[in-house]
Amino acid sequence: MPVPILAQAPYLIASVQAALTDADLIGLQNGLLDEAQRRRCQGVIVDVTALDVMDSFSTRTLQSLAAMLRLRGVETVIAGIQPDVAMAMVRLGLTMPDVRTALDLDEGLAYLQAKQQGSAGRGQ
Amino acid sequence: MRAVDDEMRVPIDGELDILTARQDARELATALGFDGVSQTLIATAISELARNILKYAGHGEILLRSAARSGARGITVVAADEGPGIADPALAMTDGFSTGHGLGLGLPGTRRLMDDFDLVSKVGSGTVVTTTMWARRP
Numbered sequence: 001m002p003v004p005i006l007a008q009a010p011y012l013i014a015s016v017q018a019a020l021t022d023a024d025l026i027g028l029q030n031g032l033l034d035e036a037q038r039r040r041c042q043g044v045i046v047d048v049t050a051l052d053v054m055d056s057f058s059t060r061t062l063q064s065l066a067a068m069l070r071l072r073g074v075e076t077v078i079a080g081i082q083p084d085v086a087m088a089m090v091r092l093g094l095t096m097p098d099v100r101t102a103l104d105l106d107e108g109l110a111y112l113q114a115k116q117q118g119s120a121g122r123g124q
Numbered sequence: 125m126r127a128v129d130d131e132m133r134v135p136i137d138g139e140l141d142i143l144t145a146r147q148d149a150r151e152l153a154t155a156l157g158f159d160g161v162s163q164t165l166i167a168t169a170i171s172e173l174a175r176n177i178l179k180y181a182g183h184g185e186i187l188l189r190s191a192a193r194s195g196a197r198g199i200t201v202v203a204a205d206e207g208p209g210i211a212d213p214a215l216a217m218t219d220g221f222s223t224g225h226g227l228g229l230g231l232p233g234t235r236r237l238m239d240d241f242d243l244v245s246k247v248g249s250g251t252v253v254t255t256t257m258w259a260r261r262p
Binding site for chain 1: 139140143146147150160161163164165167168171172175219230232233234236237
């Protein structure tokens with residue numbers, strides 16, 4: 001099932017609704033890269049609350065997405081990794097050290113907003 | 125929903141089969157009384173094993189069955205393929221080693237997710253990974 005991408009300027013929010021196929025994940029990656037460019041957004045949140053498994057492929061794809069967006073000046077937040085999913089990821093050896101994570105969508109948005117205000121303040 | 129048998133066989137021929145195997149394992153694990161955390165660990169292990177089958181052998185199967193040992197209940201996952209086999213199983217169990225351009229976490233990571241782990245592979249004839257998780261006693 002493709003992941004809907006919502007625009008909440010200046011951010012994009014992708015809310016994963018159900019287990020993703022590899023093709024869905026690649027589609028999400030490409031869709032977010034395109035939309036981030038088109039809407040000149042400053043941050044992206046991928047809400048994975050609904051994901052019951054994050055394996056090496058999905059983790060690697062999200063890490064690549066975050067790295068690609070960072071090179072474009074856009075920060076990515078992965079929000080809502082469930083406690084048992086986090087446990088399985090760490091046992092597997094997947095710790096996503098270079099990607100910002102947040103407890104849930106609200107925390108992710110609060111982080112991006114605080115960061116934006118911080119950088120606006122420095123610019124004055 | 126299908127009836128949950130003591131044994132389920134899931135052919136792994138494409139990426140959608142990874143999701144099917146994960147879902148079937150959750151159903152069997154639920155029926156056997158595993159808690160949610162254990163179900164997630166098992167489903168994640170199956171995801172890695174099924175990916176290995178697709179990546180290295182192209183196709184194979186995942187067999188799920190209940191297990192019993194001195195009063196404890198378990199779930200056994202067998203991932204079998206008739207692919208190229210693994211030349212050096214000890215090396216394949218090393219973190220970071222991969223011939224498939226992945227992270228190299230598949231087999232050693234799967235071993236950390238489950239309780240028992242056994243790898244039998246023969247170059248030219250295939251690989252069988254047999255792994256079991258035992259239910260925690262309440």
